[in-house]
Amino acid sequence: QVQLQESGPGLVKPSETLSLTCTVSGDSISSSNYYWGWIRQPPGKGLEWIGTIYYSGSTYYNPSLKSRVTISVDTSKNQFSLKLSSVTAADTAVYYCARRRFGDYWFDPWGQGTLVTVSS
């Protein structure tokens, strides 16, 4: 059974870069069957898709975040990562990683999420 686990700093200073990693277990991130994505949820608010990566490195980003987002994959560690630059308090959120089957348009399963607070 595939499991995803987010990790990274829980506190980031304004203007700095937020960096998170999602470790995948129970499945190979190199599988051609899946995309791997990041979604976030500000406290008390709804879900926002950040972006998705294929094992080959092809990426798809939310246009509203595209200029600040980089998603990469490390097949040797079975991990994929998120970098969000020039963060502000508006980027404070729970960040989730999730899997999406190639050709499908839903996310399943999701990681448990990790809260990242942007504050000085």
Added chain:
Amino acid sequence: QSVLTQPPSVSAAPGQKVTISCSGSSSNIGNNFVSWYQQLPGTAPKLLIYENNKRPSGIPDRFSGSKSGTSATLGITGLQTGDEADYYCGTWDSSLNAGYVFGTGTKVTVL
């Protein structure tokens, strides 16, 4: 700001039925499959419905989904206290600002 609109909240007594609407446009719901997610308090979202009306293994048939034109609906029958959660619709948007989009979310309260 989400392009998919849901009512902020719905409520009903135990055993009753609720429906949650998700309104979009031809660039998203109108031309793509809709999925629904359940988010219990303090937990990650969980897939509830995919491809408009299909349930993943383990999801009871009290949960159902449908789609018509540019709107989709989630139905929950035999409401239970454990169904109190936030529910989100989601789909792909094929417009110039393409990407995956979620609904605004609906809080279900069991009275």
